[in-house]
Amino acid sequence: MSIASQGAVRHHSVIIIGGGQAGLSISWYLKQAGVDHLVLEKHQVGHAWRNERWDTFCLVTPNWQCNLPGYPYRGNDPFGFMKKDEIVEYLDGFVASFQPPVREGVSVNKLWREDGLWRITASDGAYSADQVVVAVGGYHIPVVPRAAERLPADIVQIHSSQYLNPQSLPEGEVLVVGTGQSGCQIAEDLHLAGRRVHLGVGDAPRVARTYRGKDVVEWLDKMKYYDLPVDKHPLGTGVREKTNHYVTGRDGGRDIDLRKFALEGMQLYGKFESLEGEVAHFGGGVKGYLDEADAVSESIKDSIDRFIDANGIEAPTEARYVPVWQPPSDTARALDLRASAISAVVWCIGFRTDFSWINEPIFDGRGYPGHERGVTAAPGLYFLGLPWQYTWGSGRFSGIDRDARYLFDHISALRAGATSSTESTPSALSQAA
Template sequence: MTQHADVVVVGGGQAGLAAGYYLRRAGLDFTILDAQTTPGGAWQHGWDSLHLFSPAAYSSLPGRLMPPQEGKPFPDISHVLEYLTDYEKRYELPVQRGVRVTGVHDRAPLLRVQTDSGAWTARAVISATGTWWRPFVPSVPGRADFRGRQLHTAEYRSPGDFAGRRVIVVGGGNSGAQIAADLAPHATVRWVTQRPARYLPDDIDGRALFELATRRVQTGGPRISDLGDIVAVPPVREARDAGLIPDHGMFDTLTADGARWADGSLWPCDAVIWCTGFRPALSHLAPLGLRTDGGGIPTEGTRAVADPRVHLLGYGDWTGPASATLIGVGRTARDAAREIADLLS
């Protein structure tokens, strides 16, 4: 049996919940379909020591401040999950769990949302699936020859899995720095980056990053990447200042037993952790043919240029400044809900 809602939101993580908040305020009929069986989106899959970049008050979804976590200026992952679970309940958001969307199809004037447990029709769709589900690992010579363990940020959980081992951590962003710092007291770590590690000033956290991103959109100014790549959260700062995580240039190739650099030097290791980012999880939109020859989906704000019934929310700056963050997604969710309400009226 096919069900109907005026708006179907694909994804029940932070972006989907923010969309639900504003769709409810707009008085629209909507449902949220989420492949996960429990609340929290990608946050429930992060590593054990993961903390936010910002204080709780600056890590909140619209309408509900995140309460502070006792003894922790930057909340940990368990606190974030409690907050998102409470948020969903507080606003009675209609999240259907364990429902995987396999494709969105044009059945003009409606959209047909096909799932692994039936189909929905909708007048508009908000895609809020994020990026966690598409980890990116670069094509590096010798990857197939390496006999040790290889895993991505998305699979890392705790340093105990690598106690006493030799580990290469690849990637000069926040994940690479945090995981290298997490491992350093327990394993022999070599952190490798494409260019020398660039830390933001120690007094910069997520609150300031959001303000910088917003100011750049409104008035111009420096990009965050002009200032640095890594937020020096306390564990990273401590490991850096103790000299535990010096960064090294990127190796040329992996061998059966480790890595080799351009100067011929070798470093044997037991594992390689690829902290090399993610790509937007958008395969469910493929039937609509929204991508250009360059591979991207052009948007105006969050709206897909090729189909005004489709909005993309929470994938990064191309769908709104800081829209992949807890504090940043609210503004773009509000704008998307307003545009959809105007369209449907």
């Protein structure tokens, strides 16, 4: 279908695709500057926070790190961790503070460049724009292994994005697959509710909640870790593929220790491998996964120790972590779902990106967009909110302001016909911010 056949084409200087914290942040800068723009949101502003988080979900980073443009956290618990409803309230407050031009319930089906303009076909018709910001994050399609198709029909299976609470699952034991942040926190949620949990462990690292008198996030902030650009990271852009460290902000914040859970009755396995009949099979190496997760946590403590010593900071000493449980040498590698009364499986193995609707040759062989700090080689096309787009905070409440401000400068420069680098000629609004 040609764009002309879809009726009137609505034009804006800038169109933002996605109404989460990323899209709203760049909208804030554009509105402050009086730039004509529109935010297209497939569902409702902040949809993922409202509808893809479980009931006890809370931030794993302290509230003081929440710093959306012109709207820092103003609550009375800066060192606490906002719960799901509080996060939504914070985001709604940000929206109310500047009233962005948002059109909700609009799905973008195709984006391409033609005759010097960006063209969009959407569920409510056609649009065009001089510049486009794709702010849909990097978590699009829930990953569920093909083996899931062979699960018995009477066993409920859901992705982590669909999990609500223990009561939403049928009575019986639960298999949780994956130990990233979601997997560990959902396993804990079920465990604390008295459910018998079987957990397929992976190679996700962990981090301590506190060390030597401060939250580890506060130490890392003082160490300027959150200012480290991706190109200076020891792993380079490879860090974008790494699983986040597991920890929790629940009940004021604490470590997540899978060894402690095992002592209390949670059954740990290696990585999920296959399903044959009613038997799930797992790889070995539980001890190795736990040891490596602990080693990462301890290495972070080492870096904090060095920082404290180098800067002459007075801080209490703290004994190092001692493993409270070791897996037996004959750790089970098979789970008979029927014999173990498994009633539900929660897949916590992440998401994959889907930018197939963007018809522009900027993607690598894995479908990841080529960009420098969100600026692509295609004139006027930007990405915002990707994990480690520039720093650890990219896409998070802590770092999205910096990324949005940077893209605003590029948008402004292109609008003005500027050819110089925005790093050397920052906009007045950027300087003021």
